[in-house]
Amino acid sequence: MSDQTPSSTQIKPAEQRPEHPDFWCKRFGDGTTPWDAGRVPDAFAAFIAAQPAPLNTLIPGCGSAWEAAHLAEAGWPVTALDFSPAAVATAHEILGNAAVDLVCADFFTFTPTAPYALIYERAFLCALPRKLWANWGKRVAELLAPGTLLAGYFFLCDQAKGPPFGILPEQLDELLTANFEQIEDAAVNDSIPVFSGRERWQVWRRR
Numbered sequence: 001m002s003d004q005t006p007s008s009t010q011i012k013p014a015e016q017r018p019e020h021p022d023f024w025c026k027r028f029g030d031g032t033t034p035w036d037a038g039r040v041p042d043a044f045a046a047f048i049a050a051q052p053a054p055l056n057t058l059i060p061g062c063g064s065a066w067e068a069a070h071l072a073e074a075g076w077p078v079t080a081l082d083f084s085p086a087a088v089a090t091a092h093e094i095l096g097n098a099a100v101d102l103v104c105a106d107f108f109t110f111t112p113t114a115p116y117a118l119i120y121e122r123a124f125l126c127a128l129p130r131k132l133w134a135n136w137g138k139r140v141a142e143l144l145a146p147g148t149l150l151a152g153y154f155f156l157c158d159q160a161k162g163p164p165f166g167i168l169p170e171q172l173d174e175l176l177t178a179n180f181e182q183i184e185d186a187a188v189n190d191s192i193p194v195f196s197g198r199e200r201w202q203v204w205r206r207r
């Protein structure tokens, strides 16, 4: 991860701009992936186990796609999406023959093939520069029908330089409350160091 300031965005090469796939390709290529838990986080596993039936799930910015492997093993339909070919190659190695729809595409422009009942968030919103946050809020609302869910981990803190870019609770509310109602908000006990003490597990229901 590296520093990012709005004033320098224009002059930085693609591999220093997190809105560009090259930024992430460089880090996956170098093996510098401090956000990668290398496992499925506890609250996510508990949430999945508690659902009465499988939900068609989208994982945007899936990276290594550990959670997609977990969902496929549980028999859930899942699309794992990432715009970095290097991330997708890493996910492909981890997923092997798992029944996951692994897609290399941009979250903001890809065309879904079926409606989603769940979007899973982990280290994706905080990977996006602030200028893309409003678009993220619009896009998750556009991809989910009323009654369906956005669930996952949110990096709630005042960290301007990123990624990871911190978001304050009121800023997240501003992105989501017009279209979503928060139905869960819990502390996280198994965070990896880069997120420790600053992430929360949340579930939002589409209005």
Ligand SMILES: C[S@@+](CC[C@H](N)C(=O)[O-])C[C@H]1O[C@@H](n2cnc3c(N)ncnc32)[C@H](O)[C@@H]1O
Binding pocket: 018, 019, 021, 024, 025, 035, 036, 037, 060, 061, 062, 063, 064, 065, 081, 082, 083, 084, 087, 105, 106, 107, 108, 122, 123, 124, 127
């Ligand atoms: C910090 S990593 C998190 C990966 C994974 N979610 C995890 O928890 O390990 C952010 C990922 O989002 C991907 N990404 C960033 N912007 C994207 C976009 N617009 N569309 C699709 N993927 C994107 C990057 O390529 C990268 O793999």
